Amino acid sequence: MVNTTAYTIELWMHLGGTFRRIGHRLLPAESHSNPLSIVHSNMKVHILPALSDNYMYLVVDDKTQEAAIVDPVEPKKVIDAVHKEGVKLTTVLTTHHHWDHAGGNVELAELVKGLTVCGGDDRIGALNKKVTHGDGLKVGNLDVKCLFTPCHTRGHICYIVSGQPSAVFTGDTLFVAGCGKFFEGYPSEMYKALIEVLGKLPADTNKREANEPTVPSSIGDEFKFNPFMRVHEENVKKYTGKSDPVDVMGALRQDKDKFKPKH
Numbered sequence: 001m002v003n004t005t006a007y008t009i010e011l012w013m014h015l016g017g018t019f020r021r022i023g024h025r026l027l028p029a030e031s032h033s034n035p036l037s038i039v040h041s042n043m044k045v046h047i048l049p050a051l052s053d054n055y056m057y058l059v060v061d062d063k064t065q066e067a068a069i070v071d072p073v074e075p076k077k078v079i080d081a082v083h084k085e086g087v088k089l090t091t092v093l094t095t096h097h098h099w100d101h102a103g104g105n106v107e108l109a110e111l112v113k114g115l116t117v118c119g120g121d122d123r124i125g126a127l128n129k130k131v132t133h134g135d136g137l138k139v140g141n142l143d144v145k146c147l148f149t150p151c152h153t154r155g156h157i158c159y160i161v162s163g164q165p166s167a168v169f170t171g172d173t174l175f176v177a178g179c180g181k182f183f184e185g186y187p188s189e190m191y192k193a194l195i196e197v198l199g200k201l202p203a204d205t206n207k208r209e210a211n212e213p214t215v216p217s218s219i220g221d222e223f224k225f226n227p228f229m230r231v232h233e234e235n236v237k238k239y240t241g242k243s244d245p246v247d248v249m250g251a252l253r254q255d256k257d258k259f260k261p262k263h
Contacts, residue, residue: 035081038206041164043142045208048081050074054100054210057169058085059093059161061140066090068139070159070169071101071210075108091139094119094127095171096153101210120148121155131157133197149173149193151185158198165204168219174198175209176217179228181257187250194229195245227252 038045046058050073057070058081068091072078082089089112094102102124109115109126117126118137131137133148139161147158152172160168172180173193182190203220222229230236231248240251 038167040167040206043161043163043167044085045167046081046085047208048074048077050077051100057208058082058087058089059139059142059167060085060087061142064088064140066140068093068142068144069108070208071095071171072108073100073102073104075104075111078104078108079111090114090116091137092117092126093137093144093157093159093169094124095158095169095173095210096156097121097123097125098153098172101171118146118157119155120146120157121153123155147197149197151182151189151193152180154184156193158193160201160205165206165218166202167206167208168198168201170198170207170209172210174207174222174226175211176207176215177222177226178256179226179253182253187253188246190228190253191231191246191249194249195231199223199229 035049036047042062044060044062046060048056048058050056054073056072056074056078058067058078059070060067065087067082067087067089069078069089070093072092092105092108092115094105094117105117105125109117116129118129118131119127120131131146133146135146137144143162145160147160149156149158156171156173158168158170158173160166179190179194198219201219203218205219207217207219207222227236228249231245237243237248240248242248242251
């Protein structure tokens with residue numbers, strides 16, 4: 001994530017922006033080890049640090065105290081949080097099959113019987129509810145919609161939970177000021193995921209990703225400073241030397257993959 005931040009700052013400055021304009025959104029306000037809680041009108045989102053630089057999300061319905069966990073790579077931390085908050089864990093929302101997201105599914109399903117384990121890829125451990133684009137789920141009274149966003153992996157799913165504001169959990173598709181690597185997809189797929197799927201959500205939708213949830217960001221914010229969501233802008237096209245937005249997306253990803261921050 002540090003490289004993503006550095007890359008965007010340097011590109012932003014190259015395009016004539018200033019660090020001051022985006023710096024307050026890109027620099028983390030909290031350390032990785034500190035759990036946080038975000039209050040929405042109808043839910044609480046508890047941010048649980050995992051591994052060295054990942055995060056899990058415990059999403060709790062205020063009315064029923066039922067909960068879902070997003071990408072529970074460290075099951076024991078999840079169980080501790082469930083007990084601390086006094087909630088009933090019913091659902092696992094898995095964004096994709098990579099071990100640092102889905103690696104705890106099997107153990108968690110053994111620790112908590114009867115869990116509904118959702119995901120869009122048969123490679124996900126303990127999967128018992130395969131979902132695809134547009135599928136709806138319930139966590140207590142909360143409405144969850146599944147968004148199919150293949151590219152990082154071919155079965156990647158983002159989950160949007162309706163509220164005031166809504167919250168979208170983007171896994172390794174959309175980061176603050178960046179996006180995931182194209183491991184199993186193409187620029188056209190990431191373009192669709194970022195611009196035509198996530199980009200069509202309400203601008204005030206809170207974005208929660210795997211690597212940097214302590215930085216406040218919304219879908220509207222990302223259109224302001226995320227180069228991967230600004231592929232229609234002339235200065236970004238000029239930077240890449242491409243005119244088609246899909247080609248711009250691919251060129252930015254190649255540029256980012258080769259990028260080394262200045263020290």
